[in-house]
Amino acid sequence: RGFARRGGDTDKHSHGWGMAIYEGHGLRTFLDPLPAAESQIAKFVESYPIKTLNMMAHIRYATQGAVSLENVHPFQREMWGIQWSFCHNGEVPKFTSQVDDNNKSTMEPYFSLSSSEIFYHPVGNTDSEATFCAILNALRAEFNELPTLPVLYETLQRLCAQIVLGQEENTILNFLLGCGQYTLFAYSWPGARPGSKVWNGLYYTIRKPPFAKAQLADCDYAVDFSNCTTPKDRVAVIATAPLTLDEEWVEFKRGELKMFDNGLAFSELYDCEEVERQGRGLFSRFLPRQSTTAASSSQQYDTPSRLRAIVDNVVTKNGDIADGVNDDSGGFWAKTGADLGCGMGCSGKAFRSCVGHLTGVDLSPEMVDKARELKCYDELVLGNVECVLRKKSTGSKPCKNKTHGALAYQKFNLIFACNVFVYIQDLRNVFYDIRQILDDDLGIFAFSAEFIDIDDEGEDYAEPYVLQSCARYAHKRWYLEKSAKEFGFITKAFEPSPLQRTYSGHRVYGVLVVLGVK
16 A cells, blocks of 8 residues: 555656566566556555565656556566566666667667677666666576576676676666565665765665564554564565664665575575575576586585685694693584674584584674574674674764673684675774684684785775775775784685676685684
């Protein structure tokens, strides 16, 4: 009801509306070029019993293309025997349709595809549908086997960066991409911009037990979700702006891509691979599936296991640490350990066998719940990594977070962080705080990061990090090494991984680092 009213009543988006609902392997769509607030089809859908694991809906405000049925979102196409759906908010200059004197589209192929690789074409004349077709064409040209979820995530992230590149200031690319009954991808560019009244970003919220009543933000209407859910349900809702007043909505970072499955948001490749292993990847009766058990796949995406192997090697070579394993330790070389940014627990599983008492930390309540189900942590802390490490607030006002300083008064033999520091701009405070709580004799600090291949140390204007278009920070190598040395760490291992991506013409690498205190 609230959705329909936004289509021409409480909001100006009056140029059509649509809905796509996955039912098993099928996709049911409702489309209407009339305002949703006046649509008879919308009134029918209000009473339609929707039961689905994946769906999307869109109300249109036309900036490009006529107000007509062929231009109504969501768009859909079949690829690899899978129904794909797509809706978009914004403007994409690279896919702005140009029409010649004969009313024929002159839009050029993109992503360096040949004309023979262009299989999908827009039916209407919107940049949104053209973007959808270009993404599908690129995926179809790249894969002759059904990609796993981490491979698909990584590819979509690269395609999104290419779409934005060179038109960063003019592009507004916020979309939902459905690819079957389980999985939905969401991407946001550029996010909130001061002074702009245009919808520039995306938000999401997770609804889970105990379900409560939520008041809509734009009309006097409330929904009691406890009346229409079960204790086993969990629902992720993604929207252009927060829809309710009494729920916590999380804004997407600039250039962030998230994969949603089973009511959870994922942005790390090893988490995507774990979802794949649970049997919730793409399904096709037509295209053979890529193997998820291949050594190359595991080595590429299993950052926790790769980091654990390097730590084991460091410990084996370090006699002082090896001698620390005694009869009282139960065979663990680390009596106490902390997993910063534990997520759903993949990193905890990788390190569990070497730690006596393991504490996990994560900002997401949903991820903490999933990690608790694994039963590989002795303690779980809900909170921001930087906050739980710090004894005193860095601001003028005291921190209101209940878990502030939760780790700051303990001592740890091992602290590790997998794919956490790519979301932290300045690592110096984190390095300092970790050094304060790391054991002076047997302390190991292991982490993954991304570093950009720019040798500019000593330049006064040189920033020690860059924010990539994929919403991840790449730090300069000299900055990582200098910060480690500044706070008394000794570099035990610094192992770059294969090339990740490029940013502004410079290569960006993943790196696994192990630091010691002696």
